[in-house]
Amino acid sequence: MTALLRDNRRLVTILLYLVGLLVIVALFAPVIAAQRPARLVQSGITGLLVGGVYALIALGIVIINKASGVFNFAHGWMMLLGGFLFYSFFSVVQISPVATLALALLTVLMALTMIGWGRLRDARVLGAGALAAIVITMLMLVEIPLLRGIVGAVCGSVLIGLAAERFAIRPLIGQPLFAMVLMTLALSEVLHGIEQMIWGSVEIPLSLFAGIKDLGLPAPIRFEMFDSNVIVRTELLIAFALSLLAFVAFVAFFQFTSVGLAMRATAENQKLAQSVGLRVRVILGVAWAIAALLATVAGVLQGGATSLSLNMPLLALRAFPAVLLGGLESVPGALIGGLIIGLVQEYANLLFPGTQAGTELAPYLVLMVVLVIRPDGLFGQKRIERI
Amino acid sequence: MSANIRPSGVFDTAYAQDISINRTRFDKFLANGLFVLLLIVPLLTIEGPLAANILPQSWIGVLNRIAIFVIAVQGLNILTGYTGQISLGHAAFMAVGAYTGAVLARELGMTFWIALPIAALVTGVTGLIFGLPSLRVKGFYLAMATLAAQFIIPWLLRYPLEGLTGGSRPLSVPEPTLFGLSFAHENAMYYIIIPMSIFLSLAARNIVRTRVGRAFISVRDNDLAAELLGINVFSYKLQAFFLSALYAGVAGCLLAFESNSLSLDKFLLDRSIEMLAMLVIGGAGFPLGPLFGVAFVNLLTQNIIPSVIPTLKQVLPGFLPFINPINIDAALGPTLFGLALMFFLIIAPRGLAHRWEILKIAWKIRPYSH
Numbered sequence: 001m002t003a004l005l006r007d008n009r010r011l012v013t014i015l016l017y018l019v020g021l022l023v024i025v026a027l028f029a030p031v032i033a034a035q036r037p038a039r040l041v042q043s044g045i046t047g048l049l050v051g052g053v054y055a056l057i058a059l060g061i062v063i064i065n066k067a068s069g070v071f072n073f074a075h076g077w078m079m080l081l082g083g084f085l086f087y088s089f090f091s092v093v094q095i096s097p098v099a100t101l102a103l104a105l106l107t108v109l110m111a112l113t114m115i116g117w118g119r120l121r122d123a124r125v126l127g128a129g130a131l132a133a134i135v136i137t138m139l140m141l142v143e144i145p146l147l148r149g150i151v152g153a154v155c156g157s158v159l160i161g162l163a164a165e166r167f168a169i170r171p172l173i174g175q176p177l178f179a180m181v182l183m184t185l186a187l188s189e190v191l192h193g194i195e196q197m198i199w200g201s202v203e204i205p206l207s208l209f210a211g212i213k214d215l216g217l218p219a220p221i222r223f224e225m226f227d228s229n230v231i232v233r234t235e236l237l238i239a240f241a242l243s244l245l246a247f248v249a250f251v252a253f254f255q256f257t258s259v260g261l262a263m264r265a266t267a268e269n270q271k272l273a274q275s276v277g278l279r280v281r282v283i284l285g286v287a288w289a290i291a292a293l294l295a296t297v298a299g300v301l302q303g304g305a306t307s308l309s310l311n312m313p314l315l316a317l318r319a320f321p322a323v324l325l326g327g328l329e330s331v332p333g334a335l336i337g338g339l340i341i342g343l344v345q346e347y348a349n350l351l352f353p354g355t356q357a358g359t360e361l362a363p364y365l366v367l368m369v370v371l372v373i374r375p376d377g378l379f380g381q382k383r384i385e386r387i
Numbered sequence: 388m389s390a391n392i393r394p395s396g397v398f399d400t401a402y403a404q405d406i407s408i409n410r411t412r413f414d415k416f417l418a419n420g421l422f423v424l425l426l427i428v429p430l431l432t433i434e435g436p437l438a439a440n441i442l443p444q445s446w447i448g449v450l451n452r453i454a455i456f457v458i459a460v461q462g463l464n465i466l467t468g469y470t471g472q473i474s475l476g477h478a479a480f481m482a483v484g485a486y487t488g489a490v491l492a493r494e495l496g497m498t499f500w501i502a503l504p505i506a507a508l509v510t511g512v513t514g515l516i517f518g519l520p521s522l523r524v525k526g527f528y529l530a531m532a533t534l535a536a537q538f539i540i541p542w543l544l545r546y547p548l549e550g551l552t553g554g555s556r557p558l559s560v561p562e563p564t565l566f567g568l569s570f571a572h573e574n575a576m577y578y579i580i581i582p583m584s585i586f587l588s589l590a591a592r593n594i595v596r597t598r599v600g601r602a603f604i605s606v607r608d609n610d611l612a613a614e615l616l617g618i619n620v621f622s623y624k625l626q627a628f629f630l631s632a633l634y635a636g637v638a639g640c641l642l643a644f645e646s647n648s649l650s651l652d653k654f655l656l657d658r659s660i661e662m663l664a665m666l667v668i669g670g671a672g673f674p675l676g677p678l679f680g681v682a683f684v685n686l687l688t689q690n691i692i693p694s695v696i697p698t699l700k701q702v703l704p705g706f707l708p709f710i711n712p713i714n715i716d717a718a719l720g721p722t723l724f725g726l727a728l729m730f731f732l733i734i735a736p737r738g739l740a741h742r743w744e745i746l747k748i749a750w751k752i753r754p755y756s757h
Contacts, residue, residue, distance in 0.1 A: 190721070371532045
């Protein structure tokens with residue numbers, strides 16, 4: 001009997017999975033059958049749309065993990081910071097020119113000194129930096145809110161990404177793992193404090209998609225299915241489309257540009273990348289900046305679809321199950337994982353109303369199951385360990 | 388380690404001497420003296436039996452809190468410091484202990500003395516369940532699994548078990564009694580908490596010196612090598628999870644009975660982060676680490692940060708005009724705590740206990756430098 005089991009391990013595993021699946025189906029089938037079909041379709045659509053933002057958050061986490069081997073717990077707060085910055089530049093009419101100039105100067109300074117302070121001795125570099133700072137400041141003060149918002153948020157998120165890598169992560173290279181975990185947690189505390197200090201703890205509506213009615217799009221979109229209405233919020237739909245667009249754009253950046261190639265090489269093998277002449281330090285900085293940028297995009301889209309509040313980082317925590325479900329090193333995994341977690345969340349909310357089951361329980365249950373059954377995720381690399 | 392450096396002329400003549408925790412007479416005197424001093428403290432406060440107004444009453448509450456969190460962080464130290472498994476769900480385990488103790492006392496009328504060990508055991512078993520993923524994962528992955536515990540456990544306590552726990556509403560806890568004596572007052576709870584804390588700290592210290600403890604350390608240092616040496620890594624990881632959750636359960640139960648009321652807000656993710664911070668600031672993998680960490684973080688969050696907030700509140704809005712003065716009180720706490728934590732991680736990543744060891748060695752070998 002044991003020999004039979006041992007020889008057919010694969011088969012036995014698959015059979016066990018099937019049994020588990022059947023049990024789950026048998027448990028949930030009555031609950032699902034009791035629901036109206038239109039509600040199921042409704043939840044499915046909402047889940048997918050919510051999942052788009054999860055995918056974007058997951059991509060940011062995957063990029064940092066691939067580049068520097070750090071799991072960034074502060075991603076949610078970076079996301080909210082980006083959203084708030086965008087809000088400030090987008091919605092606030094009077095923006096202080098001094099603060100804007102300071103933001104631009106700091107960002108340029110951080111970008112220039114990524115390799116070392118020595119670069120600043122070069123007069124040409126200094127001049128170019130000053131010029132760039134002034135141009136950015138001008139862009140942030142023009143009268144087009146959207147442009148202002150985008151430049152401001154990009155500038156701020158690049159600054160935060162670079163600063164986080166430089167002052168928090170880099171000093172800890174070679175330290176034990178939990179020091180690194182704690183560092184990203186400390187970073188999230190600091191960002192939390194800063195955000196609360198500047199923007200307060202009140203929910204702020206970000207009227208990013210207020211113009212869709214003028215474009216002639218119906219809001220919300222309704223259509224008939226199974227004799228009842230299915231409602232799709234147009235803001236969510238647009239946010240989803242833009243998330244997917246951003247996702248594709250970033251993946252294309254990694255696939256088709258030389259910086260992307262260098263980043264992939266560094267992720268593959270840091271020492272080898274260094275030995276062929278890649279500046280690993282710069283690449284780590286760029287990875288953090290890009291991840292912060294991704295967080296900002298997700299924050300702005302999520303803020304536009306719902307609103308900006310201090311609860312948003314909890315959303316990013318729900319993206320962690322998405323990351324692990326897809327596989328910690330896998331970019332397509334981030335997309336699939338994000339969509340699945342979105343679906344799971346919405347269906348759990350539908351089936352167990354009034355208990356926050358979707359937002360507070362289901363993603364983490366998925367996480368536990370993934371960790372026990374398939375810790376590498378759906379598309380992650382199998383890790384081979386050597387002593 | 389400084390334990391190996393003794394004043395000249397001190398030799399071990401018996402095995403009992405070799406394995407004792409306090410190796411010199413002075414150490415013993417110091418330890419016992421400190422214990423007696425600690426026991427005297429409540430007598431010198433205004434609400435003590437002598438009504439002597441020598442020490443402020445607020446000390447008792449602070450010492451109680453510190454002692455309770457020392458127990459919890461000792462548990463975390465066994466898991467994270469010695470076995471190398473990161474836990475982000477320690478506050479949730481504390482919640483299990485606290486609610487088990489409270490519900491047993493409320494619903495079944497159990498006395499505190501029976502409820503406490505049962506609560507600890509229940510928490511230990513919960514810890515075992517959430518330790519199961521450690522069979523296959525480690526590092527960040529395991530941090531994720533414990534993060535899942537941090538969300539699943541409070542959810543279970545809040546919704547399905549609402550009839551017992553009162554959900555999000557605070558739950559009142561009966562006071563512990565012993566032979567008709569009531570332990571309702573914090574001065575009385577002090578005599579339960581402090582000896583318990585010292586006993587469990589010594590127990591943790593001794594567990595680490597046993598076969599099990601050495602296995603824990605080998606798992607932390609290199610789990611593959613440990614496995615090749617014949618150590619059942621999974622079993623020891625589970626034991627570490629069990630012990631750690633046991634400590635958390637005791638701490639949670641004590642916290643519930645000490646404050647006589649219980650709410651889930653005390654056991655959220657930020658509390659877990661705070662405990663991990665206590666451990667790392669104090670020194671993970673050092674027996675004294677939890678004490679230093681808890682005391683320091685307590686000092687930081689209760690005394691240092693509140694004392695600098697008024698100054699910063701005056702100064703900051705002048706420098707940075709975009710700061711919203713209404714929110715500055717609530718926001719400076721996490722900012723300063725996070726900055727202090729970052730500072731400590733960069734300056735002293737091995738913790739205060741490591742500094743303390745260095746200091747002790749320097750003192751013992753003076754006047755030579757090494």
